[in-house]
Amino acid sequence: MASLGQQGGEDSDDGMDEFMDKFKTHKYKNAFNESTWEEEFDKIPMFMKNAPEDFDPTTHPDLACIQSIIHDDDRTPEDKAQSFKAEGNEYFKEKNYKRAIVSYSEGLKINCNDPELHVVLYTNRAAAHFHLGNMRSALNDAVSAKKLKPTHLKALVRGAQCCMQLRNYGDALQWCDEGLSVDPTDKKLLELRRNADIQKREAERDARKAKLKEKKERGQTAALLAAIKERGVKLATVQKPARRASDSEDEEGDEGQVTAGMVELDLDRLMSKEATGHRVFLDENGALQWPVLFLYPEHRQTDFISAFCETSNFLDHLAVMFGEELPPWDTYRKYLPQNLQMFFEEAESEQFHQVSMTTPLLKVLQHSRYMVKDGTPCFIVMVTGSPFSKQFLSGKKVYWLK
Known part of the structure; x- marks a missing residue:
């Protein structure tokens, strides 16, 4: 038994020696430079002695994250909300809209005392929802932003865009008019208003046509049923229409049978x-x-x-x-x-x-x-x-x- 253990140990030592020999002959590619290792080490966020003079959370997200962990209790609600906004903006740039929505939402949950920041968070979250196709949620955020700041142009533009996607052309016109009262020359709003007006007119025209068609079909159906009834033709359907309290006894047909005058509910x-x-x-x-x-x-x-x-x-x-x-x-x-x-x-x-x-x-x-x-x-x-x-x-x- 001892000889086996000794043999196993020898195998292990032999393997380690081989590994170390190989390690000595292959230089580690990501190693620090021997002459500048201190400067390079100081650039790693975890080991920095001082923050860079040009420090910006958007350009140094790793450092910002570490600072938020260390000093989170010392930061004001406004600072925390700003960090979530910056994080959301980074995700937005990467087109990771779901993550952006989470970050903006966390910023809003802090409920800081900066209404302007809340407006931006709502507007930015509306934009993320818009790109995901969540038009109702995007519109709700635009409405929240507008309540806090009725003249916020981005919120007004986003609200108009959402209404256009939801085919609420009348509401889109109202959002556009509110925005144009802030900036009468805004190109997006002018284009949106023009399209909303065209679409609204077309929708109203289509509604009138549909109403006339329905009226014509009702007239044709009434004439058809009257012709069937006049000829005394009996129709059978699988389902008997429900009797209303105002119906008299002589208006009812036999069970499983419907007379011509009672088929009005659905000819199809x-x-x-x-x-x-x-x-x-x-x-x-x-x-x-x-x-x-x-x-x-x-x-x-x-x-x-x-x-x-x-x-x-x-x-x-x-x-x-x-x-x-x-x-x-x-x-x-x-x-x-x-x-x-x-x-x-x-x-x-x-x-x-x-x-x-x-x-x-x-x-x-x-x-x-x-x-x-x-x-x-x-x-x-x-x-x-x-x-x-x-x-x-x-x-x-x-x-x-x-």
Whole structure:
């Protein structure tokens, strides 16, 4: 055991000797000069005997930091706030705006008796917030600075800039006018005021246009709902509108059903997924154009017509869809207009109603058992007498609608 310990010690000594030999042959690059080491040593903030005559915290931040640690209790609140301002300014120059905000905030927390210094701290912090995109915070700081000194031009400019970014053009004009009363020739404020005036006029114009458009759309919606109600078409929605205390009993529809006069709350909710972007509308001739969905359950296919005029019959459309060029899924070429039969299903039962191909759409929509679901009339199309048709209708009640 002793021999092992001795061997380990010898290895260690050998390694140290090698290290020291190498150390002697390589000169330390950052060493002090032998002839001027005292002067160089005295330039290190930690070992300075006296502060430089031209000492400025902004040019000697390390020395300022050490002094603040040693003499912090002896410094006045104003001096401490000044140090935080200087620190914040350094961070600001480096574009480290978050750190700058922290420094300015610490300076404000000291609550010294120098209102001018507070104005600068608020204004500088507003600038840091502005560069970070914190427009509300920047505006709040500009407001605080202006309260302390209403004629502080930088605060007035910053307030105007924040209002422009927040699109409060009227407020921006007010900030500009206050600033121009201090300096009528300030270029930034003159440019800001010109832009604020232009943007304010454009915003007011856009607001007027939007209001007119909304009024026009409300009128069109009212006319559309009146047309639906006049025709006696029933609409179904998933949600029943809340009843107000002033509503009478005869104004309520059945649960899950909404009559035409009660759909005023939102026509957009009457659009089905298949009819995205399309809904019923009144054309220039006063006729209702409906989005209509055809289902082909045998092949799990669908067809969608975005504008089916209420006066048109089904044969007109089916003759086009199954004319000379039949769909690729009709492998056996069975879906010819003369071979087809069409049905609609009642919303809350399994009862089917067969519809004649020559019946106008409006007549079907006015049927006492028909209800338009999700704003899109829907019909089932199958081949007459086909095995699939017989199986599909097996056990179901079917009524004939001429």
